[in-house]
Amino acid sequence: MTLTAPRYIGVDVGGTKTLSVLVELPPHGGKPVVIDRELLPSHGRSDEAIRMIVQSVSALIERDATVPAAIGVGLAGFVDRRGIVRSAPNTPGLIGVDVAGELGLRFDLPTLVDNDANCAAVAAHRSIGRDCESLVAVTIGTGIGGGVVLDGRLLRGANGFAGEPGHMVIDPDGPECPCGQRGCWETFASGTGLARLARLAVERGDAPSVLELAGSVAAVRGEHVTGLLEAREPAAMAIFSEWAGYVALGIANLIELLDPEAVVIGGGLSTHGELLEHLIGVELEQRFATAVRDRNVRILVSAGGPEAGAIGAAILGAHRHST
Amino acid sequence: MTLTAPRYIGVDVGGTKTLSVLVELPPHGGKPVVIDRELLPSHGRSDEAIRMIVQSVSALIERDATVPAAIGVGLAGFVDRRGIVRSAPNTPGLIGVDVAGELGLRFDLPTLVDNDANCAAVAAHRSIGRDCESLVAVTIGTGIGGGVVLDGRLLRGANGFAGEPGHMVIDPDGPECPCGQRGCWETFASGTGLARLARLAVERGDAPSVLELAGSVAAVRGEHVTGLLEAREPAAMAIFSEWAGYVALGIANLIELLDPEAVVIGGGLSTHGELLEHLIGVELEQRFATAVRDRNVRILVSAGGPEAGAIGAAILGAHRHST
Numbered sequence: 001m002t003l004t005a006p007r008y009i010g011v012d013v014g015g016t017k018t019l020s021v022l023v024e025l026p027p028h029g030g031k032p033v034v035i036d037r038e039l040l041p042s043h044g045r046s047d048e049a050i051r052m053i054v055q056s057v058s059a060l061i062e063r064d065a066t067v068p069a070a071i072g073v074g075l076a077g078f079v080d081r082r083g084i085v086r087s088a089p090n091t092p093g094l095i096g097v098d099v100a101g102e103l104g105l106r107f108d109l110p111t112l113v114d115n116d117a118n119c120a121a122v123a124a125h126r127s128i129g130r131d132c133e134s135l136v137a138v139t140i141g142t143g144i145g146g147g148v149v150l151d152g153r154l155l156r157g158a159n160g161f162a163g164e165p166g167h168m169v170i171d172p173d174g175p176e177c178p179c180g181q182r183g184c185w186e187t188f189a190s191g192t193g194l195a196r197l198a199r200l201a202v203e204r205g206d207a208p209s210v211l212e213l214a215g216s217v218a219a220v221r222g223e224h225v226t227g228l229l230e231a232r233e234p235a236a237m238a239i240f241s242e243w244a245g246y247v248a249l250g251i252a253n254l255i256e257l258l259d260p261e262a263v264v265i266g267g268g269l270s271t272h273g274e275l276l277e278h279l280i281g282v283e284l285e286q287r288f289a290t291a292v293r294d295r296n297v298r299i300l301v302s303a304g305g306p307e308a309g310a311i312g313a314a315i316l317g318a319h320r321h322s323t
Numbered sequence: 324m325t326l327t328a329p330r331y332i333g334v335d336v337g338g339t340k341t342l343s344v345l346v347e348l349p350p351h352g353g354k355p356v357v358i359d360r361e362l363l364p365s366h367g368r369s370d371e372a373i374r375m376i377v378q379s380v381s382a383l384i385e386r387d388a389t390v391p392a393a394i395g396v397g398l399a400g401f402v403d404r405r406g407i408v409r410s411a412p413n414t415p416g417l418i419g420v421d422v423a424g425e426l427g428l429r430f431d432l433p434t435l436v437d438n439d440a441n442c443a444a445v446a447a448h449r450s451i452g453r454d455c456e457s458l459v460a461v462t463i464g465t466g467i468g469g470g471v472v473l474d475g476r477l478l479r480g481a482n483g484f485a486g487e488p489g490h491m492v493i494d495p496d497g498p499e500c501p502c503g504q505r506g507c508w509e510t511f512a513s514g515t516g517l518a519r520l521a522r523l524a525v526e527r528g529d530a531p532s533v534l535e536l537a538g539s540v541a542a543v544r545g546e547h548v549t550g551l552l553e554a555r556e557p558a559a560m561a562i563f564s565e566w567a568g569y570v571a572l573g574i575a576n577l578i579e580l581l582d583p584e585a586v587v588i589g590g591g592l593s594t595h596g597e598l599l600e601h602l603i604g605v606e607l608e609q610r611f612a613t614a615v616r617d618r619n620v621r622i623l624v625s626a627g628g629p630e631a632g633a634i635g636a637a638i639l640g641a642h643r644h645s646t
Contacts (some may be wrong), residue, residue: 078617086617134481148580150473156580158457159618167613168576171494172568179613245495253491257471257580259480290502291492294401294409295482 001228003181005007007035008321009057010314011118013075014237014306015090015142018042019058019085021307022064029126032311036060045226047216048099050102055243057107070110071103072317074119074309081160083113089143112320117163118154119312121147123304124264126315134260137252139309140267148258154316166190172251188246191268193212193224198239222268239273248283251299252291262298266308273301328535329392330358331644332380333637335439335630336372336398338413338465341365343379345387346637352449355634359383360391374424380430393433394426397442398557398630399468404483406436412466435643441486442635444470446627447587449638457583461574463590467509472579477639487512493572496565511569514591517545521562540597545591552595555566563595570598571606574622575614585621589631596624607634 005027010019022036023138043049077088083100087143121137128135133152139145144166148155155162156220166186167179174183175196187193199220201207207227214220225243249251251263269276280299284292304311328350334343344441345359347565361379366372380394400411425436444460451458456475462468467489471478478485490502491510497506498519510516522543524530532551548566551559574586592599603622607615627634 016476033389042329080617083396086498146580148477157471158584158620159581159582161618162580162582164579164582169493169572169611170578172610174574175495177613180610182612249492249495254580256487256489256491257469257485257577258478259482259487261481261487271359288492288504290500290504290507294403301349 001138001287004066005030006318007066008314009060009068009069009071010048010119010312010317011053011056011073012119012309012311012313013042013053013073013091013094015076016042018056018059018309019307020053021310021314022060023070023311024274025315025318029129032126032315034307034311036063042091044093046097048181049091049093050097050099053099053103054106057103058273061107066167068114070317071107072119072313072315072320073099073103073111073113073115074116074117074313074316076141077144078161079113079115081156084111086319087113093155110292110317110321112317114313116309117315118147119145120145120264120266120304121149121312122154122319123165123308123312123316124262124266125149125152127304127308128262128264128300130260134222134258135262135264135265135266136163136254136258136260138254138263140190140247140269141323142191143251144190146280148260150258155229156287160241165250168250168253170253183248185246189243189250193246194225195220195235195245196241198222198225198262201235201239207233208241209233226269226272229275244279245274245283245287246308247276248280248288251280252284252288255295255297259295262300265299265301269302271285277301326352329386329388329641330389331633331637331640332383332391332394333442333633333640334379334394334396335366335397335442335636335642336376336414336417338399339365341375341379342630342633343376343383344619344633344637345383345391345506346634348638348641352452354639355449357630357634359386360630365414365416367416371421372414372416373422376422376426377429379510380426390434393431393435393640393644394430395442395636395638395643396422396426396436397439397636397639398436399439399464399466401484402436402438404479408436426521433640433644435640437636437639438468438470439632440468441470442639443468443587443589443627443633444472444486444635445477445638445642446631447585447623448472448475450627450631451585451587451623455584457581458585458587459486459577459581459583460587460589461577463513463570463588463592465514467513467573471583473581474578488577491573491576493569493576508569509575512566512573514545516569517548517562517566518543520566521545521548522594523527524558524562529619530562530617531545532556532558533562549592552598563598567602568606568610570599571603571611574603575607578614578618580621583620585623587627588622588624592625598641600624
C-alpha cells in the first residue's frame with residue numbers, strides 16, 4: 001500500500017487574477033509540493049467572482065484523481081471570525097459574502113477564507129521551517145497587508161483583524177490615506193507610495209529618466225522606477241532607496257512590538273528582492289538601530305515566490321480540516 | 324484545616340523608590356489581596372540597589388508568619404531570557420546583574436525578574452478578569468514601556484524583548500531620541516514628550532500660565548501642565564490635548580497590529596486618567612478611526628493603581644513558581 005500525502009486546494013484571489021493551486025502537504029511540516037495550478041481572471045462582481053473561484057477549483061479537481069481534503073481561499077481584505085468578507089478593495093463584490101459557505105456547499109469540502117497576507121504568513125512559516133516559531137509577513141502591493149505568526153500559530157486578534165500594519169501611522173502630517181487617516185505606512189511604503197515619491201522626484205526635476213519612461217508626471221507609476229533598477233539608473237536608485245527607508249521604518253516598528261525571529265516581505269516587489277533586502281538592512285543598521293540592537297532577526301524579501309499566497313491558503317484550509 | 328491562598332512577594336524597582344508588596348493570590352484568577360507593603364529608596368549603584376531589594380523583601384518576610392511561595396521583581400529596562408538585566412535607565416547599576424539569581428540564593432525561593440511594563444500587563448490582565456484574553460499595557464513615565472498579553476499569556480518574543488512600543492517611530496523627522504533614532508513614540512507621548520510640547524507652547528507665548536508656574540522655559544516640566552488641569556486652565560488643557568493626540572496615535576498603531584480586547588494605560592499620569600481616557604477616545608474617533616472601525620476595543624487609563632507594577636511582579640513570580 002502506498003501512503004500519499006493529503007492534497008489541498010489553495011486559491012489566491014488577486015485584483016486581476018485568481019490563482020488556484022493543488023498542493024500536497026507532506027506530514028510533519030514538510031515542504032509543500034504544487035501538483036497543478038489554474039489561472040483565471042478575477043472579477044469585481046459578486047456572482048462572477050464566486051463563479052471564477054468555483055471554476056478554478058473544479059478544474060483542479062477534475063484533472064486530479066484524488067479528492068482534496070479541504071479548500072483555502074485568500075483575498076486582500078478583512079474576513080471576520082464568522083468567515084464573512086468585511087472589506088475587499090480588489091474584489092468589492094465579495095463584501096458581505098460567506099465565500100467559504102458558498103464553496104463548502106458546492107464542493108462538500110471543509111473550506112476556509114482568510115486575508116491574503118495571513119496566507120502569506122503561514123506559507124512563509126512553513127517554508128522557513130520548524131526552527132522559526134514567530135514571524136511577521138508583510139505583503140507590499142497597492143497597499144500593505146500583514147500576517148503575524150507567534151508560537152507557530154497565526155495571530156488573529158480579538159476581532160479577527162490583527163497584523164494590519166498598513167494603517168499604522170508613521171507621520172501624523174503625512175499624505176492623506178484613502179482610509180481617512182494621514183501618514184499611514186502604506187501611503188509611503190506601498191507601490192502607491194513608491195509612485196508618489198517618484199512623482200515628487202520628477203516634479204523636482206530630479207528624475208528625467210523616470211519622466212521619459214512615463215511620458216508625464218501624472219502617468220508616473222512604481223514600475224517606471226523599478227523598470228530602471230536593473231540598469232542601476234541613479235535617479236531610480238535614489239527614489240527606490242528613499243522608499244526602502246520607509247519600508248525599513250515600518251519593519252523596525254514591527255520588530256519593536258513583536259520581536260519576531262523573521263520578517264518576511266512579499267508582494268509585487270519580489271523581482272528586486274536582493275536589492276530591497278540590502279537597502280532595508282542598511283537603514284535598520286543606520287537609522288533604526290534601536291529595533292535591531294540586542295535582537296536577532298532575519299529580514300527576508302520574497303522568500304515565498306508568486307505562488308506563496310495560494311499555497312498559504314491551502315495550508316490554512318488544511319488547518320481548518322484538522323481542527 | 325483552613326486552606327490559605329499562597330502568598331507571593333512582588334517588587335517594583337522604580338527610578339526613585341522601590342515598592343515591595345506581599346500579595347495573596349486566590350486560585351482561579353481571583354483578585355490579588357495586598358497583605359503588606361514596604362517602601363524604600365532606589366539606588367543606582369549595583370550593590371546598593373540589590374541591598375534595598377533584599378532589605379524590603381526581608382522586612383515583608385519577617386513581618387509575615389508564612390513564607391512566600393516565590394518572589395517577582397519588575398524594573399524599567401530589558402531583561403533577557405536568562406534573567407540578566409540588559410538595560411535599566413533608572414537603575415544602571417543593575418545592568419549585567421542576575422538579580423533573580425542573587426535573590427534566589429539569599430532567600431532560597433523561586434525568583435523571577437522582568438520588565439516593569441510586562442508586570443503591569445499581567446496585573447491588568449488579572450484585574451480585568453478572565454473574559455479578557457488579550458491586552459496591551461502601556462506604561463507612560465519618563466519613557467514609554469509596554470507589555471502584551473495574548474491568549475492569556477505574556478508575549479516575550481524571540482529575544483525576550485517584545486512589546487516595546489516606546490521606540491516605534493511615528494515621525495521620521497521628529498525630535499532626536501536618546502536611543503539614536505528620530506521621532507520615537509516616546510519623544511512625543513511620554514512625560515518627557517509632554518514637557519517638550521509645553522516648552523514649545525511657552526516659547527510661542529501660548530502658555531503664560533505654565534511659564535509662571537515653572538519660572539523659566541528651561542525649567543518647564545510635565546507637572547507644570549498637569550498641575551493646571553484640575554482648574555481646566557485653557558493653555559494647559561491645549562498642551563495636554565495635543566499630547567493626548569500623540570498617545571492616541573501610538574495606541575491606534577498598537578490596535579492595528581495586535582487587535583487586543585483592551586489597551587491599558589498606566590504610569591505617572593494616573594491622576595488624570597478620566598480626562599486622558601476621554602481625549603484618547605475623541606482622537607481615536609476623529610483622527611485614527613481606521614484602528615477602531617469594526618474593532619471592539621476598550622481603552623482603560625490607570626486601571627491598576629500605583630501598586631499594579633509590584634502586584635504584577637508577584638503574579639509573574641507565581642507563574643515562575645508554578646512552571
